[in-house]
Amino acid sequence: MSGYDHLDESAVRVRPSRRGSRPRTKERPAHKDAQEALVTAVDRGRYTTRLDGRPVTAMRARELGRKSIVVGDHVGLVGDISGGPDALARIVRVLPRSSVLRRSADDSDRVERVIVANADQMVLVTALADPEPRPRMIDRCLVAAYDAGLDPLLVLTKSDLASPDELLEIYRPLNVPYVVTSLDPSGGHGMGVDTVREHLRDRISVLVGHSGVGKSTLVNALVPDALRTTGVVNDVTGRGRHTSSSAVALELPGGGWVVDTPGVRSFGLGHVDPGSFIEHFPDLAEGAEQCPRGCSHDEPGCALDAWVASGRAGAFGAARLESLRRLLRSRTGESADGGGIS
Numbered sequence: 001m002s003g004y005d006h007l008d009e010s011a012v013r014v015r016p017s018r019r020g021s022r023p024r025t026k027e028r029p030a031h032k033d034a035q036e037a038l039v040t041a042v043d044r045g046r047y048t049t050r051l052d053g054r055p056v057t058a059m060r061a062r063e064l065g066r067k068s069i070v071v072g073d074h075v076g077l078v079g080d081i082s083g084g085p086d087a088l089a090r091i092v093r094v095l096p097r098s099s100v101l102r103r104s105a106d107d108s109d110r111v112e113r114v115i116v117a118n119a120d121q122m123v124l125v126t127a128l129a130d131p132e133p134r135p136r137m138i139d140r141c142l143v144a145a146y147d148a149g150l151d152p153l154l155v156l157t158k159s160d161l162a163s164p165d166e167l168l169e170i171y172r173p174l175n176v177p178y179v180v181t182s183l184d185p186s187g188g189h190g191m192g193v194d195t196v197r198e199h200l201r202d203r204i205s206v207l208v209g210h211s212g213v214g215k216s217t218l219v220n221a222l223v224p225d226a227l228r229t230t231g232v233v234n235d236v237t238g239r240g241r242h243t244s245s246s247a248v249a250l251e252l253p254g255g256g257w258v259v260d261t262p263g264v265r266s267f268g269l270g271h272v273d274p275g276s277f278i279e280h281f282p283d284l285a286e287g288a289e290q291c292p293r294g295c296s297h298d299e300p301g302c303a304l305d306a307w308v309a310s311g312r313a314g315a316f317g318a319a320r321l322e323s324l325r326r327l328l329r330s331r332t333g334e335s336a337d338g339g340g341i342s
């Protein structure tokens, strides 16, 4: 096989020559000595990485071109990897990703941003009250999770304020795993955190949820030194507070990582094929088999109305169908139910 010269370093690395000799390129040294690290935060061109349990700040090597590097990426580091206060390493390659979670600014925007790489679980944090749960927002996040190949986990917070029963009834047909928590800081010891921890163990989990649902409270309960950990980022960037809108990965004491997404205030689905939305509504998908060919599921001949009326989509079938249709309309610009999460 020829053409090795056209491969970038990461491709060369994962497919070493059978003969055992590394292909040479004139412009790009092989960086055989590069150390593999995990990107835990990105802020203004500076990358905080974790190498052998210590934080190492890095910048991207020019040779990477415009290749994106996001939280969760595994990268190869060269240069000063000591992790000292003034040490700056260089990222010379980005290893292949097992998953990417994307979002668009809004539903009509096809330009997507990768929020996190290599995650395998999306934790949808929803308060049972204050603020009221928003099933349509949950549906939107579920579509994003399924589209990215992430397993969803529902965490229903503030159960001291309201019962989870109705919300759980809506999602029962979907078999989405869930944990109910109560972490009222004034109310003594919390409930549910240990169960959440079990679900997160040894996984890379992205937390999403709109403002006020108790996401920070949960993160602080899961990662007791979360504030200090994010403080490392601040020291490195020389900024007083972590005001970056990008994601931050925090290591869990029991193993695994949670990725907090403080700045993610919307979950636009402009990059997701609307034709696939129905697949992410398993309680409705079977009914759609009776639809006319090419049915948009938002038109008079759609079989889903009869499916829901027959009760086969469960007690909340009508609300779920309305949610599906709102997502479809938001893609075609007919609805104002944009990607707003806050």
Ligand SMILES: Nc1nc2c(ncn2[C@@H]2O[C@H](COP(=O)(O)OP(=O)(O)OP(=O)(O)O)[C@@H](O)[C@H]2O)c(=O)[nH]1
Binding pocket: 157, 158, 159, 160, 161, 181, 182, 183, 184, 185, 209, 210, 211, 212, 213, 214, 215, 216, 217, 218
């Ligand atoms: N009653 C009750 N209050 C809670 C619970 N969890 C969090 N809170 C409170 O809800 C408020 C919002 O919690 P945060 O953890 O700051 O919420 P957040 O989702 O991080 O919100 P932002 O910081 O705006 O992103 C705080 O006043 C918490 O003390 C809970 O289980 N029960």
Ligand SMILES: [Zn+2]
Binding pocket: 288, 291, 292, 295, 296, 297, 298, 301, 302, 303, 304
């Ligand atoms: Zn249809």
